[in-house]
Amino acid sequence: MSSKPSNEPVTTEVITLIPALRAFAWSLCRETTEADDLVQETLLKALSNIEKFQPGTQLRAWLFTIMRNTFYTRIKVAAREKTGAADCVADAISVAPTQEWSLRGGELMEAVARLPAHYRETLILVVMLGESYERTAEICGCRIGTVKSRINRARSMLMAELGETVH
Structure with a gap:
């Protein structure tokens, strides 16, 4: 038996916050696949560092801070890795709303x-x-x-x- 406290309640609460994380990720990325990747990376970082979360503080704010920092780190890295023009992607098909x-x-x-x-x-x-x-x-x-x-x-x-x- 270990004396280390269980992180199961925090992990369960993380799962309930996934919809809010997806919404915030979309507001940052504005593309569904990038937002999903950002949520996944945020959850990976959060769960691998769950022992650093201080019980009694706001888990939602902690996760949003991780996401925001991850997003801005991605921007910095992407700025250094640009290889071509951004307008080389084909136009997306759209249907006008009725x-x-x-x-x-x-x-x-x-x-x-x-x-x-x-x-x-x-x-x-x-x-x-x-x-x-x-x-x-x-x-x-x-x-x-x-x-x-x-x-x-x-x-x-x-x-x-x-x-x-x-x-």
């Missing part, structure tokens, strides 16, 4: 994808994933006031791009 709400939802997600990364990630964390300002500040490594400012600016940018007026 319902107004699908069209507007698509426009919104495209507008969110065009936001600068720091605005997009705070908007996704707070508005779409329901993270608190405090946890978002912790994940993004900034102050709460900065998070609030980024969300306000992101909302304003989206409203302007979508041609909506603020009442």
